[in-house]
Structures are given as structure tokens and as C-alpha cells.
Amino acid sequence: MTDREKRNGAWWGALVWVIGVTAVPAALPFAASGRLPDRLATHWGGSSPNGSMPLWAAALLPALAWAASALCITFVGRRGGFPSGPWVGASLLSGGVFLAGAQASIVRANLDLTDWRDAAPVGTGVAITAAAAAAAGTLGWLAGRRTAPPTTPDRPAEGDVMEIPAGERRVWLSRLSNPWLHLTGALTGLVAAAGAVAAAGGLIGVEWALVTPFAIASLGMFAFASVQARVTEAGLEVAFGPLGWPARRWAAGDIVSARVENRGPAQVGGWGYRLSGLGTTVMLRSGECLVVHPRKGSEFAVSVDDAERGATLLNTFASRRRAGA
Known part of the structure; x- marks a missing residue:
């Protein structure tokens, strides 16, 4: 597999993440529409809501803004190559986690109300979401740093063993990844994330029977896809x-x-x-x-x-x- 194919696999994985994060927060308010008021509280001043949007706007506008910004980040990173990889991974992971968590907090705060002014505070949910986003961004940064292209060593002579001149040190390094395993890991991870976001938004109970198998499958795929x-x-x-x-x-x-x-x-x-x-x-x-x-x-x-x-x-x-x- 060439370096170009490896990079393409990583960028396809990023695209799947962007699409999945766009879809989950956009779908969550519509899925809970029967339990939400016509307008949703979307902004808080302290513990009280002070701004609202129609349900369709609260669902679509954040998702569209995320999609546009994420695609710009991905495009700029792809054009820039490494060393842009670490900050692209950190930005996409942290931004996606924060958007999904914030949307889940907003939906939960508006559940089973007739007036958005009665929405519950979202401070705790946003704080937990910010911590999760920071952790995701750190993982994205570390993963991006490991994709740095290795320095090409001198090419030693072929054979079962090689002669290494005194005083010289030789190191061999090779990386390989399977984009299809990455794609499968991303898809199973999105299913687990969708279940977790729906539970965080109060739309469903915590469905461990759904979230756990897909989360384990996703982690296993990513662990052994490269x-x-x-x-x-x-x-x-x-x-x-x-x-x-x-x-x-x-x-x-x-x-x-x-x-x-x-x-x-x-x-x-x-x-x-x-x-x-x-x-x-x-x-x-x-x-x-x-x-x-x-x-x-x-x-x-x-x-x-x-x-x-x-x-x-x-x-x-x-x-x-x-x-x-």
C-alpha cells in the first residue's frame, strides 16, 4: 500500500466522521419532536434560558455550521499534508464530540415542556461535554503525530544478513493501514455514538445492549486497522x-x-x-x-x-x- 493510499484512507475516515457528526445532532431534535415545544431554548444566561429557535433551526443550523467548518478543516489539512495531521485530528474529534454533547444537553433540557422558557439548566451537561471534547482532541492530536512520515533510511545491501560498518546504526520502520477496517470501525462507532447521544438527550434509556457491542467492535477495528x-x-x-x-x-x-x-x-x-x-x-x-x-x-x-x-x-x-x- 502506497503512502498516498494510506493518506487517502485516513481522509476517508475523517469524512465519515464529519458526515456522522452532522447527521446525529441534526436528527436528534426531530426524533424527539413529539416531546419538545415548538421553539427550543438554545441559549442560557446563567441558569435561565434567554434565547430560542424553532425546532427545525435548532436541528439544522448547528449541523450545517459544523459540516461547513469541518469540511474546510479537512480540505486545508489535506492540502497541507503533514504536519497538519495532528491539528486536523484534534479539531475534528474535539469539535464533533462537543457539538453532539451540546445538542444532547439542549434536547434534554427542553424535553416534555410546552414553553422553552421553562427549560432546565445545561451547565453540568456542557461541562461534561467540554471535558470529553478535550480528551477526544488530545487523542486526535496524539494519533495525528504518529502518522508523521518516517525518515527514509539508507538502503542497505540485500541478503539474509547485512554488513553494518563500525560506528553506524541502522533502524527499519514500516507502517501499514487498512482503510476498509477504518471505515468499518467508524461506522460501528457512529452507531454506538448515536445511541449514547440519544440516551444523553433523554430520548431513550441507556441501551447498553446497543451501545456496548458496537463500541467494542469499533475500538477493536481501530486498534488493529493499522x-x-x-x-x-x-x-x-x-x-x-x-x-x-x-x-x-x-x-x-x-x-x-x-x-x-x-x-x-x-x-x-x-x-x-x-x-x-x-x-x-x-x-x-x-x-x-x-x-x-x-x-x-x-x-x-x-x-x-x-x-x-x-x-x-x-x-x-x-x-x-x-x-x-
Whole structure:
């Protein structure tokens, strides 16, 4: 998968988030329209409401304003490339969470009233929403920083092991992501978010049977939809997800050998983190995989680009440790 394809996958994920956040807050007031007054309190002065909008305006205007601003952020970030990624992720996640939470607080405050002037205070809901938005923005920033393109190392000679001149240090790094797994994670996450927002707005009870499975599925998809493999003198590290967690590590001295092998999802039982007769495989695309044979446990394979170079360098470091160098 090329760098362009990886970036396109990330931007498609951002677009799905923008569309989902636009749809959920816009639909929430209409879904609760039978329990809302003709005009909704939308602005508070202290604990008392002092401004209102018709139901259609309270639903559509914030959603349209969000869609316009979010698409502008996405467009500018796409044109700018990295280092725009971190602030794009932080802006979209924090802004989307804040909009959805604020809309849920407004709907809850207006439920079962005949006059918007009787709306309940929203201070607590807005405070919780602001804290959640700040946390989401931090996660977006950290995830964006991990997508920085790695510095291209010198290309060493091909072979099972390589000669590294004295005084030089070599590091191999490869990243790969599957945009379809990201898209599936975004869609399942939106279903969970829609249920949570509806519950926060008082439209439904907390439907754990709906929210929990979709939330777990979304987190699982995002956790294993991208991978980063790194080989250093210390050994191999394989980190998952946008935050690089969880991660698996093998010391160089604990590795018997490393090789390249072509594998497909049919061989290992599907996509993502798979256990099969071949051992453990992180399958994000068909083709070459870096396969590690450790001293203890089953083999581990990860589908990454430039796997031959990674295997060569890992064999070099492993042989040095075995020789006591």
C-alpha cells in the first residue's frame, strides 16, 4: 500500500466522521419532536434560558455550521499534508464530540415542556461535554503525530544478513493501514455514538445492549486497522492502532530467525489480528509479511511493506546477540 493510499484512507475516515457528526445532532431534535415545544431554548444566561429557535433551526443550523467548518478543516489539512495531521485530528474529534454533547444537553433540557422558557439548566451537561471534547482532541492530536512520515533510511545491501560498518546504526520502520477496517470501525462507532447521544438527550434509556457491542467492535477495528513495525538493535516492536497501543516486543536475542512470506486472509482466517495453524498473523493486506520465529511461542507474522529489509536487519541483530557481540 502506497503512502498516498494510506493518506487517502485516513481522509476517508475523517469524512465519515464529519458526515456522522452532522447527521446525529441534526436528527436528534426531530426524533424527539413529539416531546419538545415548538421553539427550543438554545441559549442560557446563567441558569435561565434567554434565547430560542424553532425546532427545525435548532436541528439544522448547528449541523450545517459544523459540516461547513469541518469540511474546510479537512480540505486545508489535506492540502497541507503533514504536519497538519495532528491539528486536523484534534479539531475534528474535539469539535464533533462537543457539538453532539451540546445538542444532547439542549434536547434534554427542553424535553416534555410546552414553553422553552421553562427549560432546565445545561451547565453540568456542557461541562461534561467540554471535558470529553478535550480528551477526544488530545487523542486526535496524539494519533495525528504518529502518522508523521518516517525518515527514509539508507538502503542497505540485500541478503539474509547485512554488513553494518563500525560506528553506524541502522533502524527499519514500516507502517501499514487498512482503510476498509477504518471505515468499518467508524461506522460501528457512529452507531454506538448515536445511541449514547440519544440516551444523553433523554430520548431513550441507556441501551447498553446497543451501545456496548458496537463500541467494542469499533475500538477493536481501530486498534488493529493499522500497524507499525520497527526493528532496532534491541529487537522488534509491533505497535497497533493510531496511538501505538497495544504493542508486542521481542528482544533480538529471543529471535531465532526472520523471513518474508506471502500470505492472504484465506490462509489465516480473515482480516485483522488472527490466530491460526500458522501462528499469529496481523493481516491488513495480502502479500508479503514479515514472519518472526521466536525461541518461545508460535510464529508471528505482520503484513508490512519492505518486509525483506526488515527481516534482513532483524537477522543481523539477532545473530550479533547470539554471538555475544
